[in-house]
Amino acid sequence: MLRSLYDWTMALSARKSASVWLAVIAFVESSVFLVPADVLFLPMALARPERAWRYALIATTFSVLGGIAGWWIGYFAFDAIAVPILEFWGKLDTFNELKSGITYETILLMLVTSGFAHLPPIKVVTILSGAVHVNIWLFIAAAVVTRGARFFLLAWLLRRHGESIRHFIEKRLGKLALIGAVVLIAVYCAYKMLMS
Template sequence: MLRRLYDWTMALAARKSSAVWLAVIAFVESSVFLVPADVLFLPMVLARPRRAWLYAFIATTASVLGGIAGWLLGHFAFEAIAQPVLAFYGKLDSFNALKAAVDYETIVVLLITSGLAHLPPIKVVTILSGAANIDLGLFVASAIVARGARFFILAGLLRHYGDSVRHFIEKRLGLITSVGAAALLALYGVYVLLK
């Protein structure tokens, strides 16, 4: 199933309507969808580097709006809608463990790490933020910063370095994600120690 979703998403990058599909996938990724928008975003930027900033703006805006939808699901409809969605993707246990173990500040850090590196998955954190009553303004601000940074940095790198960056990212995505998340968690650890 995952491979079919990935192949379907890759085929969308070649269509004239790819910008619309990018917005749709970035939106639903932040609340319910399994495949990250990057799998469509990367080939689109490589195919049309002059549109890199437009694609980054579309992906960021749609992702933040999708995050708001996830927050609303967690805040107003957790048991009716969000819980079955998380259970479907096998993320309900992760969600319940996170909810039991985190405080307000930790959720803010998770918003940043999930926005930048998908650790934990963004949909889990957006729903968790709503269920935990994270301030919607703070949620939106952190989503704009984290998701915007992710898409605009990728757009700049791909626009400047092209295919060589794509190959580097694809070969080392797990390592890049882990190092980025570890750095953010280390910064949070320093913050807690200095507090």
């Protein structure tokens, strides 16, 4: 099922309505959808590099709006909407583990790592942020910075290096972002140990 969703999302990049689909995918990725908007963003930016910044703005804006929707689901409709969504994607156990040991500082850390490196999945963190009542303005600021950093970095790389960087982005950028997220988590843990 995941592969067919991925293929379907990739096929959208060739349509005239690709910008609209990018907005839709970026929105739903942050609250209910499994396939990241990058899958649509990358081929679009490669096909029309002069529009890469525009596509990055669309992806960032609608990803943040989708994150707000996820926050709203977690805050106002956790049992009615969030639980079935998380069960459907097999993420309810992950969610419950995260929620049981969550502090305000760790939720901010997760907003950074999920927004930039999808660790943990962004939809889990947006719903969790609402469920634990993270301040909405702080949440929005973190989402704008992290999602914007991801999409605008991709736009810059694609405009600067074109098709030659695509393989690197698809195969290695995720791993590098993951390493960066792990380093950030390690720094945070070291800081907490030093302060206690």
